[in-house]
Amino acid sequence: DVVMTQSPLSLPVTLGQPASISCRSSQSLVHSDGNTYLNWFQHRPGQSPRRLIYRVSNRDSGVPARFSGSGSGTDFTLKISRVEAEDVGVYYCMQGTHWPRTFGQGTKVEIK
Amino acid sequence: EVQLLDSGGGLVQPGGSLRLSCAASGFIFTNYGMTWVRQAPGKGLEWVSTIDYSGGSTFYADSVKGRFTLSRDNSKNTLHLQMNSLRVDDTAIYFCARGFYDIDVWGQGTTVTVSS
Numbered sequence: 001d002v003v004m005t006q007s008p009l010s011l012p013v014t015l016g017q018p019a020s021i022s023c024r025s026s027q028s029l030v031h032s033d034g035n036t037y038l039n040w041f042q043h044r045p046g047q048s049p050r051r052l053i054y055r056v057s058n059r060d061s062g063v064p065a066r067f068s069g070s071g072s073g074t075d076f077t078l079k080i081s082r083v084e085a086e087d088v089g090v091y092y093c094m095q096g097t098h099w100p101r102t103f104g105q106g107t108k109v110e111i112k
Numbered sequence: 113e114v115q116l117l118d119s120g121g122g123l124v125q126p127g128g129s130l131r132l133s134c135a136a137s138g139f140i141f142t143n144y145g146m147t148w149v150r151q152a153p154g155k156g157l158e159w160v161s162t163i164d165y166s167g168g169s170t171f172y173a174d175s176v177k178g179r180f181t182l183s184r185d186n187s188k189n190t191l192h193l194q195m196n197s198l199r200v201d202d203t204a205i206y207f208c209a210r211g212f213y214d215i216d217v218w219g220q221g222t223t224v225t226v227s228s
Contacts, residue, residue, distance in 0.1 A: 103159065
């Protein structure tokens with residue numbers, strides 16, 4: 001199975017400051033079709049997960065521009081340029097290239 | 113509006129069965145693979161199963177293989193997860209989600225509790 005390793009697992013941030021979450025996979029996530037199926041989700045308490053980024057760097061409709069994704073191969077990053085109060089929650093990366101699909105452990109973002 | 117409505121959760125004894133359903137609306141159901149993801153209490157997200165757009169191919173996590181069966185009724189825009197031989201560690205919120213490689217839209221979740 002492809003292991004997705006996120007760091008840090010806990011991320012206290014000051015409002016207005018940037019935040020960065022790393023996600024590393026144990027195998028390349030480049031699919032035979034040429035796509036890299038790496039997604040980022042935000043999960044707020046009591047809500048369903050919400051996708052923020054798909055295929056490494058594509059921001060979903062309605063997702064604020066302060067969220068961005070980057071990376072390639074086995075090394076990926078989610079960045080929040082300036083954290084707002086509504087960004088509190090747990091963030092997961094997930095790979096959709098290999099079976100079984102696998103998620104990172106989750107990174108809990110909280111306000112200092 | 114794209115919507116997924118999960119249902120069928122409940123309390124069941126170990127060894128029992130439940131059938132979860134997911135009603136899809138607002139998109140062409142037959143164009144999409146569909147997936148179930150679960151979250152056990154205090155834990156992270158865990159992929160459970162995926163079915164392709166036609167229902168011809170299904171994939172399962174090792175933890176549920178041989179016990180869970182995923183199917184779809186494309187005439188009714190509905191997804192079903194038949195869960196047999198349930199175990200205490202199957203206790204979780206189960207989310208239906210749209211997608212095969214990329215998961216985008218999620219249902220609200222339905223809670224399954226396996227306990228004696």
